Amino acid sequence: MARTLIVAAAQVGAINKDTPKQEVVQRLIKLLHEAASKKVQLVVFPEIALTTFFPRYLFTSQEELDEFFEHGEDVTQSPDVKSLFDEAKSHGIDITLGYAERTPEGTGYNTCVHYSASEGKVISKYRKVHLPGTKEPFEDPEAINQLEKRYFEPGNLGFQAYRAPGLVPDAANKTSVKEGQSTAGKGDPILGMMICNDRRWPEAWRVYALQGVELITYGFNTGGNMAHLWGSKPMSPEEATREALFHSKLVQQANSYMNACFSISSARCGLDDGKYDLIAGSAIVSPEGHVMAEAKTTGDELVVAEIDLENCRQGKEKTFDFARHRRIETYGLIPRQTGIVEPELL
Ligand code: CDT
Numbered sequence: 001m002a003r004t005l006i007v008a009a010a011q012v013g014a015i016n017k018d019t020p021k022q023e024v025v026q027r028l029i030k031l032l033h034e035a036a037s038k039k040v041q042l043v044v045f046p047e048i049a050l051t052t053f054f055p056r057y058l059f060t061s062q063e064e065l066d067e068f069f070e071h072g073e074d075v076t077q078s079p080d081v082k083s084l085f086d087e088a089k090s091h092g093i094d095i096t097l098g099y100a101e102r103t104p105e106g107t108g109y110n111t112c113v114h115y116s117a118s119e120g121k122v123i124s125k126y127r128k129v130h131l132p133g134t135k136e137p138f139e140d141p142e143a144i145n146q147l148e149k150r151y152f153e154p155g156n157l158g159f160q161a162y163r164a165p166g167l168v169p170d171a172a173n174k175t176s177v178k179e180g181q182s183t184a185g186k187g188d189p190i191l192g193m194m195i196c197n198d199r200r201w202p203e204a205w206r207v208y209a210l211q212g213v214e215l216i217t218y219g220f221n222t223g224g225n226m227a228h229l230w231g232s233k234p235m236s237p238e239e240a241t242r243e244a245l246f247h248s249k250l251v252q253q254a255n256s257y258m259n260a261c262f263s264i265s266s267a268r269c270g271l272d273d274g275k276y277d278l279i280a281g282s283a284i285v286s287p288e289g290h291v292m293a294e295a296k297t298t299g300d301e302l303v304v305a306e307i308d309l310e311n312c313r314q315g316k317e318k319t320f321d322f323a324r325h326r327r328i329e330t331y332g333l334i335p336r337q338t339g340i341v342e343p344e345l346l
Contacts (some may be wrong), residue, residue: 003168003309005189007215007264008040009282013299014270015052021080024050027300028097029087034302036091041167043088043302046219046268047098047128047196048110050081053221053268054100055147056276058137065151069102075113076122085115092117094164096193098219100151101127110152112193112219118166127155128195129204133229143228144276159204161211163188168309185313189214196220199251199265202258203334209259210322214309216256219266222248224277237277245281249291257289260315262307270298287312 010031015024028045035043048054051068059065070078075097076085088095094117101111110128115121131154133146165171165188172186192208192215199205199218208216223229224241235243248265256263262285269280283294284305293305316322 001170001186001310003171003185003189004306005041005167005309006039006304006306007042007262007284008035008038008044008305009264009266009284009295009303010035010043010045011267011269011280011282011295011297011299011301011303012046012049013297013301014272015268016273017052017054017057019052021050025081025084028084031300031302032084032087032091032093032095035093035304038302038304040093040302040304042094042096042164042217042264044217044219044264044266045095045097046266047112047221048100049098049219049268051100052272053276053278055133055151056145056223058145058147066102069100069108071102072104074122075099075101075111076115088115089117089120094118094167096217096219098195108152109155110148110195111155112195114162114164114191114193114217116164116166123164124160124162124191124193125157126160126193126195127157128152128198129155129159130197130201132197138228140228144223144226146223146226146229159192159194159207161190161192161208161213164191184212184316185214185310189309192216194218196222199255200247202255205255205259205261209261209320212316213259213261214312215262215264215307216259217264217266219268220248221268222279224279241277241279244279248279248281249283252283252285253289253291256285256287257315258320260287260312260320262287262309262312266303267295269295287315 054068096114098112101109113122114124116123131148135149137145171188192213225237267280267282269278280298284292
């Protein structure tokens, strides 16, 4: 049975260091209105979607740094952001939104939430596990910093898949399924969120896939030209941007295929403050690894596709039927070892 839904990545272009959050939220609401006109049911906004990508700066004032965070337990009640969730509810559109979270205890996380319009509340929260970059800024004053390890703790919520209600009609539920009947591919959509750098780690995708994930969503802020962090051979800024885009697509297509799930990636992109280049390339990818829709610009843009979750079944039941083909007795190093241990020298 077809389980179709219309989904979108809401790509967001340049945001400067001093751009007020209210101004950004108005742009997000404009994208949401476009989504409503296209009957979109789920909109994925980028990582740290409300401000510029502030981990590129070293802050000495805690007060100045805290301006970039949302404070407290419930982001839907954050004064600058509440109107976005209210709009999502009034249009009946689910959204995922990335933002910097400061908990009541004072801990910083790079976070995103799934807000369900039918439930009128956040149904899942994810905190970024893989924090790239450095704790201390580079000595080279020309280098672009990525100080996520300084401002955030690694996420403590794991990769928890969840079902999103109200998106597909006639979804099976606990009471409608007879005992012994398989429920695979029949219930409400199974989703998983990750954030930016997580997309480069196959473990993150696989942990979701082991929970039957059908759609993975994530936002990203990826520098087009971050030679100090990528550590790649010297290249022109144009080549570096092309390479960053290539890797971004490569991981999305390959991991969607290998885990038999759809994926939606949403970029914060463009030239922040006229000089910090972030790649675009927001995309919606099928479980066979094909790009179904992708951004054509480096600015605010809605990328829309209709997806049928039924198309996950083929990969999950044949090529990547985990229960039949995985050999966990050979994967022991994965949870036991973090870094590389080479074989002894000959
Ligand atoms: N935001 C984020 O995680 N960005 C990283 C940059 C890596 S360091 C160059 C990314 O993986 O895209």
